[in-house]
Amino acid sequence: MSEYILEMKNISKSFPGVKALDDVSFNLRPGEIHALIGENGAGKSTLIKCLGGQHMPDEGEIYIDGKKVDITNAKVSRDHGIGVIYQEFNLVPAFTIAENIYLGREYKKNGMIDRAGMFRDADEILRSLGQENMSSRTRVYKLSTSQQQMIEICKAVSAKSKIIVFDEPTAVLTQKETLLLFKIIAQLKEQGVGIIYISHRLDEVLELSDRITSLRDGKVTKTVDNSPDITKDDLVAMMVGRKLDAYYPTRTIKPSEEVVFEARNFSLSGVFSDVNIKLHRGEILGICGLVGAGRTETMKSIFGVLPHDSGEVYINGKKVEHVNPHQLIKHGMVLLPEDRKNEGLSLMQTAAINLCIPNFDQISKRGLINSRMRAQFVDKFFNLLSVRPAIPNRLALNFSGGNQQKLIIAKWLARNPLILVMDEPTRGIDVNAKSEIYNIMNDLTTKGMSIIMVSSEMPELMGVCDRIMVMYEGRFIDQFTRDEFDEQNLARAQSGIPVHVS
Amino acid sequence: MKKKFNFFTWLLDKREISLALFIVIMGAILSLTTDTFFTKDNIFNILKQAAITVVLACGMTFIISGGGIDLSVANNMCLASVVLCIVYNATRSDILALLVGVVLAAAVGALNGVFVTKLGLPPFIVTLGMSNIASGLALVVTEGYPINFSNKSLMFTVGQKSLFGIPILILLIPVFTIIGQFILRKTVLGNRLQACGGNPVAASLSGLNVSNLKVLTYTIGGIFAGFAAFMLAGRINSGNPSAAGTVGMDAICAVVVGGTSMAGGGGTVIGSMIGAILMQLIKNALIQYEVSMYWQTTVIGVVLVCVCALDLIAYKAGEAGAKKQ
Numbered sequence: 157m158s159e160y161i162l163e164m165k166n167i168s169k170s171f172p173g174v175k176a177l178d179d180v181s182f183n184l185r186p187g188e189i190h191a192l193i194g195e196n197g198a199g200k201s202t203l204i205k206c207l208g209g210q211h212m213p214d215e216g217e218i219y220i221d222g223k224k225v226d227i228t229n230a231k232v233s234r235d236h237g238i239g240v241i242y243q244e245f246n247l248v249p250a251f252t253i254a255e256n257i258y259l260g261r262e263y264k265k266n267g268m269i270d271r272a273g274m275f276r277d278a279d280e281i282l283r284s285l286g287q288e289n290m291s292s293r294t295r296v297y298k299l300s301t302s303q304q305q306m307i308e309i310c311k312a313v314s315a316k317s318k319i320i321v322f323d324e325p326t327a328v329l330t331q332k333e334t335l336l337l338f339k340i341i342a343q344l345k346e347q348g349v350g351i352i353y354i355s356h357r358l359d360e361v362l363e364l365s366d367r368i369t370s371l372r373d374g375k376v377t378k379t380v381d382n383s384p385d386i387t388k389d390d391l392v393a394m395m396v397g398r399k400l401d402a403y404y405p406t407r408t409i410k411p412s413e414e415v416v417f418e419a420r421n422f423s424l425s426g427v428f429s430d431v432n433i434k435l436h437r438g439e440i441l442g443i444c445g446l447v448g449a450g451r452t453e454t455m456k457s458i459f460g461v462l463p464h465d466s467g468e469v470y471i472n473g474k475k476v477e478h479v480n481p482h483q484l485i486k487h488g489m490v491l492l493p494e495d496r497k498n499e500g501l502s503l504m505q506t507a508a509i510n511l512c513i514p515n516f517d518q519i520s521k522r523g524l525i526n527s528r529m530r531a532q533f534v535d536k537f538f539n540l541l542s543v544r545p546a547i548p549n550r551l552a553l554n555f556s557g558g559n560q561q562k563l564i565i566a567k568w569l570a571r572n573p574l575i576l577v578m579d580e581p582t583r584g585i586d587v588n589a590k591s592e593i594y595n596i597m598n599d600l601t602t603k604g605m606s607i608i609m610v611s612s613e614m615p616e617l618m619g620v621c622d623r624i625m626v627m628y629e630g631r632f633i634d635q636f637t638r639d640e641f642d643e644q645n646l647a648r649a650q651s652g653i654p655v656h657v658s
Numbered sequence: 659m660k661k662k663f664n665f666f667t668w669l670l671d672k673r674e675i676s677l678a679l680f681i682v683i684m685g686a687i688l689s690l691t692t693d694t695f696f697t698k699d700n701i702f703n704i705l706k707q708a709a710i711t712v713v714l715a716c717g718m719t720f721i722i723s724g725g726g727i728d729l730s731v732a733n734n735m736c737l738a739s740v741v742l743c744i745v746y747n748a749t750r751s752d753i754l755a756l757l758v759g760v761v762l763a764a765a766v767g768a769l770n771g772v773f774v775t776k777l778g779l780p781p782f783i784v785t786l787g788m789s790n791i792a793s794g795l796a797l798v799v800t801e802g803y804p805i806n807f808s809n810k811s812l813m814f815t816v817g818q819k820s821l822f823g824i825p826i827l828i829l830l831i832p833v834f835t836i837i838g839q840f841i842l843r844k845t846v847l848g849n850r851l852q853a854c855g856g857n858p859v860a861a862s863l864s865g866l867n868v869s870n871l872k873v874l875t876y877t878i879g880g881i882f883a884g885f886a887a888f889m890l891a892g893r894i895n896s897g898n899p900s901a902a903g904t905v906g907m908d909a910i911c912a913v914v915v916g917g918t919s920m921a922g923g924g925g926t927v928i929g930s931m932i933g934a935i936l937m938q939l940i941k942n943a944l945i946q947y948e949v950s951m952y953w954q955t956t957v958i959g960v961v962l963v964c965v966c967a968l969d970l971i972a973y974k975a976g977e978a979g980a981k982k983q
Contacts, residue, residue: 248857
């Protein structure tokens with residue numbers, strides 16, 4: 157009997173033009189939480205897809221419980237006891253929870269499908285994972301994201317998986333939901349399930365894992381046992397090969413007293429109320445809050461994408477008469493949305509086209525696009541933010557998350573905005589690219605721009621912002637200046653306990 | 659405001675109940691406001707007219723629930739009915755004719771399925787093309803003239819006679835509905851067909867052979883069309899290449915009104931049957947109120963759009979409920 161429930165030995169996998177995995181060896185013990193870290197593009201997804209049956213390795217072997225296996229497709233993977241919980245859920249929205257859990261393994265009774273039995277057993281699984289309030293008869297499209305993730309976990313548990321892979325599970329969860337997830341992971345660990353945990357959130361990795369393996373450019377850089385001595389800096393060093401000492405740029409300027417943007421008395425029934433925001437020139441204002449507090453909705457409403465019941469917007473002291481994106485952009489305010497892929501870019505078009513979309517006035521003469529002006533424009537902004545690879549005619553889809561974000565920033569920079577509203581600008585982006593974006597943000601403020609940043613990552617907010625406003629259930633509950641930044645207090649405020657009582 | 663929506667979405671969820679209720683209410687209004695509606699002849703008429711649409715809609719439920727669509731079922735049925743008649747005239751065997759008709763229609767359906775899955779062509783275009791092909795072939799085979807056959811055939815009996823005082827066409831409505839409903843909702847196979855429509859990626863990752871299952875949905879649609887062809891030939895006592903009319907669109911409308919979302923994954927055959935009867939009832943209502951026949955298609959179109967809009971509202975309300983949590 158092998159000490160390892162999973163051994164991946166010398167796995168290599170190439171795609172046209174890139175070697176995604178290069179002689180990667182990785183193993184997992186039963187009841188162990190083994191974290192897998194690495195920048196985007198390091199090979200984590202590819203490795204997991206080999207486990208999940210979506211890719212076949214070119215070289216190398218996989219052993220489960222000491223036996224060599226060939227994982228040719230998803231069903232084989234599942235039959236071997238592997239359950240992968242991807243970032244994009246694979247659920248049938250019109251089906252009930254039970255039908256989703258048992259898809260492909262449906263219960264039969266007298267030759268007919270036995271839904272009653274599936275409902276019964278699915279409810280049992282929900283109960284065993286602490287979800288007594290969910291009914292397996294509920295249709296999945298009615299569930300929230302975190303609940304849908306729970307169903308994915310149920311699928312893996314129901315299939316009696318011995319190995320469960322979590323791919324960035326907390327990216328879409330609130331703090332409370334994350335705690336619940338950790339409890340469930342602990343429960344699974346106790347039952348002897350081997351867990352592979354992929355995350356960019358190094359705090360979580362340090363908190364949860366027994367061992368940590370980092371990948372860089374398709375190779376394993378290091379596998380370490382977790383211990384109190386290991387710091388986030390160490391992990392970052394493992395991933396990028398050098399210590400990033402200036403992870404957050406020092407704020408080089410102080411915001412002025414001048415109020416460049418003000419939102420007064422904004423409210424939207426049932427979503428947020430009494431929103432009053434003042435932004436000073438050169439300031440980076442952070443807005444934090446648990447998922448569901450209403451941050452994104454507030455910013456979208458101020459920007460005119462969502463409606464508002466009341467409220468006024470003032471830019472440089474002047475009231476904006478019609479609150480809609482067109483007017484606000486004209487007045488110098490731009491929004492970089494949270495859902496980068498669907499709302500920030502046209503993924504199926506080239507990076508060049510994406511850059512040009514709001515900027516046709518800068519590349520055209522008399523209504524016709526001038527190709528020389530366009531080429532110069534595209535080059536200028538590609539270089540300005542070091543978008544890589546510097547291939548403007550590549551589809552936006554094929555750029556990494558960090559570079560996609562840079563494209564969005566570049567697109568708006570061309571309009572010389574006064575105010576940038578950035579909603580979760582570094583979500584799902586690797587460490588190096590994050591650092592680049594923080595530097596860009598700092599740089600923009602030295603040039604007179606002001607930024608409102610919505611984020612769920614406390615360390616990021618504390619590292620980058622001058623001031624943080626905390627939102628809780630649709631209202632701003634507290635505010636902290638830079639010298640008051642404290643992770644505990646911010647967390648308390650986020651959960652409804654203000655520190656400053658006004 | 660919120661409470662109203664909950665009843666509303668419940669009503670849309672329990673589609674069969676609300677549709678049946680709607681039919682009852684409409685029937686009641688029509689009975690009270692006209693004296694020609696609530697007669698045996700009229701009711702039988704409605705159901706006889708609806709019968710073929712029902713059978714096509716039963717098959718169409720599989721296709722739409724499976725995430726696809728088939729614009730060629732009506733012409734497929736026409737072609738099959740024409741071939742049916744030819745076979746009957748040549749062999750005097752209803753059974754053989756039925757067999758050939760069903761197999762032919764199933765093959766056309768399967769062909770559609772193969773083009774959609776293996777060649778990856780969009781269902782709308784492929785089946786549109788196939789619709790023309792089938793219609794053209796029917797005309798070629800008959801040289802434009804309807805084919806007559808004996809009124810001693812089983813086909814004629816089925817299409818025109820009654821059993822226990824009820825036209826056989828009407829008796830066939832519950833037969834095909836029950837068979838279709840059983841396959842779709844009571845078998846593991848049916849469940850898997852719906853899964854492929856609801857989320858083909860999830861279905862594939864669960865080990866289902868999505869492309870084969872999708873081809874099967876189109877084939878089932880074809881099989882039902884084959885039976886409908888038999889019923890059609892019987893009803894008009896001929897194999898007529900131009901007999902399709904709007905019945906193809908009616909079938910699609912019936913399926914959507916009956917609760918099967920175009921997005922795939924949901925729906926019941928019973929809902930489609932009720933939807934088909936409802937559509938026919940609406941057409942009859944127009945006749946009762948002496949509205950020009952030309953308004954029929956317009957009204958059906960309006961009903962379809964309304965149902966789609968209501969469906970979307972209900973879906974969004976369901977999703978929004980999740981976001982509140």
